[in-house]
Amino acid sequence: MAALDTQLVEDPVSEAGKGYWSGVGARLIRDPVTMICLGVVLLLILSAIFAPYLGLADPYKGSMVKRLAPIGTEGNILGTDEQGRDMLARLIYGGRLTLFIGLTPVVLAFFIGGTLGIVAGYAGGWVNTVIMRTVDVFFAFPSVLLAIAISGALGAGIVNSLVSLTIVFIPPITRVAEAVTSGVRALEYIDAARASGANTLTVIRVHVIGNVLSPIFVYATSLTSVCMILAAGLSFLGIGVRPPEPEWGLMLNTLRSAIYVNPWLSALPGVMIFITSLCLNLLSDGVRSAMNVRD
Amino acid sequence: MSETKTLPDTTPDKGGPAQPLLIVRDLVKYFPVRGGILGGKKAVVQAVDGVSFEVRKGETLGIVGESGCGKSTTARLLIGLLEKDKGEIIYDGQALGSRLSLRDLRRGVQMVFQDSYASLNPRLTIEASIAFGARVQGLSDPVGRARKLMDRVGLAPERFAQRYPHEVSGGQRQRINIARALAMSPRLVVLDEAVSALDKSVEAQVLNLLSDLRREFGLTYIFISHDLNVVRYISDRILVMYLGEVVEIAPVDQIWTSQAHPYTRSLFSAMPSMDPDNRTKEPPLAGDPPNPINPPSGCRFHTRCRFAESVCKARVPALKPLTAGSEHLAACHLHDLGSGHSKAGKEMLP
Amino acid sequence: MFRYFIRRVILMLPVAFGVSVICFLLVQIAPGDPLTAIMPVDATADEQAAMRAIYGLDKPLPVQYAIWIGNLFQGDMGNSIATGRPVAGEVFGAVQNSLLLAFSAAVIAFPIGIFLGFLAGYFRDTLLDRTVTAISIAGVSVPNYWLGIVLVIIFSVNLGWLPSMGAGPGGSQDWAWDWLHMRHLVLPAVTLAVVPIGIVARTVRALAGDLLTQDFVMALYAKGMSRGDVLRHVARNAAATALSVMGLQLGYLLGGSILIETVFNWPGSGFLLSNAIFQRDLPLLQGTILVLALFFVAMNLIVDVAQAAIDPRIKRS
Numbered sequence: 001m002a003a004l005d006t007q008l009v010e011d012p013v014s015e016a017g018k019g020y021w022s023g024v025g026a027r028l029i030r031d032p033v034t035m036i037c038l039g040v041v042l043l044l045i046l047s048a049i050f051a052p053y054l055g056l057a058d059p060y061k062g063s064m065v066k067r068l069a070p071i072g073t074e075g076n077i078l079g080t081d082e083q084g085r086d087m088l089a090r091l092i093y094g095g096r097l098t099l100f101i102g103l104t105p106v107v108l109a110f111f112i113g114g115t116l117g118i119v120a121g122y123a124g125g126w127v128n129t130v131i132m133r134t135v136d137v138f139f140a141f142p143s144v145l146l147a148i149a150i151s152g153a154l155g156a157g158i159v160n161s162l163v164s165l166t167i168v169f170i171p172p173i174t175r176v177a178e179a180v181t182s183g184v185r186a187l188e189y190i191d192a193a194r195a196s197g198a199n200t201l202t203v204i205r206v207h208v209i210g211n212v213l214s215p216i217f218v219y220a221t222s223l224t225s226v227c228m229i230l231a232a233g234l235s236f237l238g239i240g241v242r243p244p245e246p247e248w249g250l251m252l253n254t255l256r257s258a259i260y261v262n263p264w265l266s267a268l269p270g271v272m273i274f275i276t277s278l279c280l281n282l283l284s285d286g287v288r289s290a291m292n293v294r295d
Numbered sequence: 296m297s298e299t300k301t302l303p304d305t306t307p308d309k310g311g312p313a314q315p316l317l318i319v320r321d322l323v324k325y326f327p328v329r330g331g332i333l334g335g336k337k338a339v340v341q342a343v344d345g346v347s348f349e350v351r352k353g354e355t356l357g358i359v360g361e362s363g364c365g366k367s368t369t370a371r372l373l374i375g376l377l378e379k380d381k382g383e384i385i386y387d388g389q390a391l392g393s394r395l396s397l398r399d400l401r402r403g404v405q406m407v408f409q410d411s412y413a414s415l416n417p418r419l420t421i422e423a424s425i426a427f428g429a430r431v432q433g434l435s436d437p438v439g440r441a442r443k444l445m446d447r448v449g450l451a452p453e454r455f456a457q458r459y460p461h462e463v464s465g466g467q468r469q470r471i472n473i474a475r476a477l478a479m480s481p482r483l484v485v486l487d488e489a490v491s492a493l494d495k496s497v498e499a500q501v502l503n504l505l506s507d508l509r510r511e512f513g514l515t516y517i518f519i520s521h522d523l524n525v526v527r528y529i530s531d532r533i534l535v536m537y538l539g540e541v542v543e544i545a546p547v548d549q550i551w552t553s554q555a556h557p558y559t560r561s562l563f564s565a566m567p568s569m570d571p572d573n574r575t576k577e578p579p580l581a582g583d584p585p586n587p588i589n590p591p592s593g594c595r596f597h598t599r600c601r602f603a604e605s606v607c608k609a610r611v612p613a614l615k616p617l618t619a620g621s622e623h624l625a626a627c628h629l630h631d632l633g634s635g636h637s638k639a640g641k642e643m644l645p
Numbered sequence: 646m647f648r649y650f651i652r653r654v655i656l657m658l659p660v661a662f663g664v665s666v667i668c669f670l671l672v673q674i675a676p677g678d679p680l681t682a683i684m685p686v687d688a689t690a691d692e693q694a695a696m697r698a699i700y701g702l703d704k705p706l707p708v709q710y711a712i713w714i715g716n717l718f719q720g721d722m723g724n725s726i727a728t729g730r731p732v733a734g735e736v737f738g739a740v741q742n743s744l745l746l747a748f749s750a751a752v753i754a755f756p757i758g759i760f761l762g763f764l765a766g767y768f769r770d771t772l773l774d775r776t777v778t779a780i781s782i783a784g785v786s787v788p789n790y791w792l793g794i795v796l797v798i799i800f801s802v803n804l805g806w807l808p809s810m811g812a813g814p815g816g817s818q819d820w821a822w823d824w825l826h827m828r829h830l831v832l833p834a835v836t837l838a839v840v841p842i843g844i845v846a847r848t849v850r851a852l853a854g855d856l857l858t859q860d861f862v863m864a865l866y867a868k869g870m871s872r873g874d875v876l877r878h879v880a881r882n883a884a885a886t887a888l889s890v891m892g893l894q895l896g897y898l899l900g901g902s903i904l905i906e907t908v909f910n911w912p913g914s915g916f917l918l919s920n921a922i923f924q925r926d927l928p929l930l931q932g933t934i935l936v937l938a939l940f941f942v943a944m945n946l947i948v949d950v951a952q953a954a955i956d957p958r959i960k961r962s
Binding site: 133134136137138140141142143144145148149150152153154155225229232233236237238239252256259260263264266267269270271273274277278280281282285 | 659660661663664666667668671672674675676782783785786787788790791792794795797798802803896897899900901903904907918919921922923927930934937938941942945
C-alpha cells in the first residue's frame, strides 16, 4: 500500500525558491527544542561578550583564604577555584575564549574548505585530483589525533589552537562541498549558463554558489559541537589556552587536583562545555530539518 | 519582408543566403573510459566519429537515432559545451577557433535541453533566468527583453516573472527555456529532445510555438529527437545517426517514402503504422547496438544488417548522394556501384 | 575479490605516503631548533654544526625525509629525547595498551548502540524512539574527558568501587587478565564507549528505519514470511553500512583515546603522546602519531574490503 501511495503523489516540489528563507524561519520558530537551544547559545555568547558589564567578581583575582569554597558560598554562588577565584565569573568569562576558539575554526574552515570544494567540484580534472587526494591524506588521521598532533607540535597558544582546529575541519567541509558542487555541476542549467557565454566566475557566482551553500552550511554547523569539545580538549591537555586565562577546558584541567576536596565544583566547567555542545548539536539538527537537507 | 525579420540585436548575416548557416566537417569526439587496477585510461568511447553535415539558413534539420548514437554529444559539441577532438565547425562562413571565438559562436547558437526542470536554476526567478544570458552578453535592457519574450512564448510576465521554476508546470518550464535561448538573439537554436519529456498535448503546443517562432524571427533549428513523428512534423531535412556516424541525410518527404540505408529502414519500420493496409513488413531490428568502445569494423551496422557481406565488414562506406546531384545521401555499399557488394545498385530499397 | 583487495591496497599507498609526509613535517613546523633539547647550553657553534651533520639536519628537507623514511623501513623511528630509548619500542608497548582499551570500549559500545538504534528504528516516532534519540545526541555531545572525571567522582571518590588511575595495582604497567587489573579498565572503557554508542545508535536507527519502509520488506511480509525472518533480511542489508561505521569508530577510538588516557593515566599511546608533547619530545610525538595514523589507514582498508565482501555492489563502483 505504501508503495502505491507514493506513486500517486506528485513530484516532490523543491523547497528552494520563493519564500525559501522565510519558510525556513517559520519552521524554526515552530520548533521549540531548536528555539530553546538557540536561546541558550545566544545567552552564552552574549554573556561572554558583555561579561565586564554584568557586575561579576574579577575572574583573575584569587584569594588564599577562600580556596575551593563549595557551591552556594555567600558571595561566591558557584564557589571558588583552587586559587580562590570566583567560579561564576570564571565560567562566564571562560565562555569568551572557549566559544571563540570553539567556533572560529569552523567559520574559517567553512570559507577555506567551501572554496576548495567548490573549485574542485566545478573544475574537475587534475585540479579536483590534486585537491581531493590531499584531503584524503588528512582524512587518514582521526580528527582528535590530528588536532593534538598539530597543536602538540606548534605548542600551546590561542592562535596555534585556531590553526590546528581549522586544519582539522577543512578536509571534511571540502569533501562535502566537492560532492555537492559536482552534483550541481552536472545539471543542465549550468550547461545553459555556460552556453550563454558567461565566464566561469559568473557561472559559479550566479548559478553554483546559491545552490551549494545551504548544504555546506548545514554540514558546517554540525561540526561546531565537535569543534567546541576538541578546542576545550586541547586546553584540557595543556596545549590550548595558557593559564591564568579562564577557559572551560583549562579550568577542568586545573580543578582536577581538587577532585577529592570538592568534587562537584571541579566538574562545573565540563557542564558548561556539555551544555554548549549539546545545544549546538540540537540547533544544527533543527536547522538541518528546517532547511530540508538530507544526510 | 517577413523573411528578413529577426530577433532584436541579432548578429548581422555575413555570408548571404547561399552560405549554409552551419557547416560541420569530420567532427570527432572520443571519451576516455577509466578502469583497471590503477584507474588509468583504458579505452575510448567513440561517441562522435567523423560527422559531417550542413544546416541551411532558415531550415530545420532533424537528427534521429537510438539513444547512445551520439546525437546529444553532437549538439553539445556544436555549442562548445564539449571540446571537439577533431573536425571543423563553421558558422556563417567563419570557422570556430580561427575567425570565430567561442563567445561569438554562443551569440549565434543557443540550445534548449530535454529536462526542463534541471535546466533552470531553482534559486533564480523566471525573469532572472531568462535575462541572465542577455546580461552577460551585454545586450541592452535584459529584463525588458526577458519580459517581452515571456509574453511571446505565452507566459504573461505580470503573472510569471517573479515565480520560481518549481512553481510552474513542465510545459511552461520548457517555454521558459525557449525564451531563455531566444533572449540571446541567436540565429540557430539546437533543440536537444526539447519536447520529449512533455505530455502529448503539451508537446503539440510547444511544437507549434517553435514553428511560429521560427517563422517570426527567421530562426534556424537543429531538432534532435528519437520520435520520428515529431521530427517529421517540424523538420525540412532529416539526418540519421548510428553509433557516432551519419548514415543518411535526406529531405523529409524523400526519406519518409524511401529510406536508403537499411538501418534507417528498420528505424522507420519500428514505428507503428496508423494504416492497417500499410503494415510493417520489415523485420524489427534485433539485439542492442554494439558497444561504442569497440565499434564494428567497416560499416558499423554490418553486425545487425541483413544485407551484410564481406565488403561491409572490410570497408567503411562513404556518405554519398544516391544519384549525382541528389539531396538524398546515404553511407551504404548497396548504393555504391563500385563497392563490390553483390547487390550494389540492384536491391533498390523501397 | 582479490583484485578488489589489491586495488584498495594500491590506492592506499599514496595516502600512507602522504601520512608519512605530514608526520615528518610535524617536526618541521615545531618552533625552535630540534637540537636545543639535546645540546648542552654552552655548546660552541662548531659543536652544533657537528651535531647537525650527525643528525643530517644540514641536508635539504627531501633528503632528510628520505633518510627518515629509510630508517623507518628498518624499524628505526629514532630515539626518545626524554628517555633515550628507541621510539619504536615505547610506541608499540603503549599501542598495545591503547588497543586493549579501544577494543574494550568497542565491545561495550557496539552491542548497546546496535540494540538502541534498532529499537528506535523499529518503533519509529514513539516515546522509545525519542528517548534513544535523546541518548544518542547526548552521547555525541558529551565531552568524554569531562564524563571520565564525573565517573571518577561517582565511582572512585564517592563510592570507592573502582580505581581511577593507571592500568594495574600500584601503578603496574604490565597487563594481566585478572580482576585486579581489569577493574582498572572499567571506567576508561565505559567513558570511551559513550560517543560510539551515540553514533552507532544513530546510524542503526536511520538504517533500520529506512530499510523497514522499503518495498522489498513489504514483499517479504506479503509472501508470508515471519517477522523474525524479515528482520534477518533487513539486518543483512544493513550490515555493510553498519560495519563500516563501526570499523571507522574503532579507528577513532584508538586515535581519540588520548584525552581519556590522560584523565585515567592509562599507559597507552595517548598518554605517551601527551608526555611527548609536554616534554617536547618530538621524535616520540612523531613516531606515536605515525603509528596511530597508519593503524587508522589500515583500519579503513579492512573496513572497505569487509564491506565489499558483504555487499557485492560496492566492488563494482
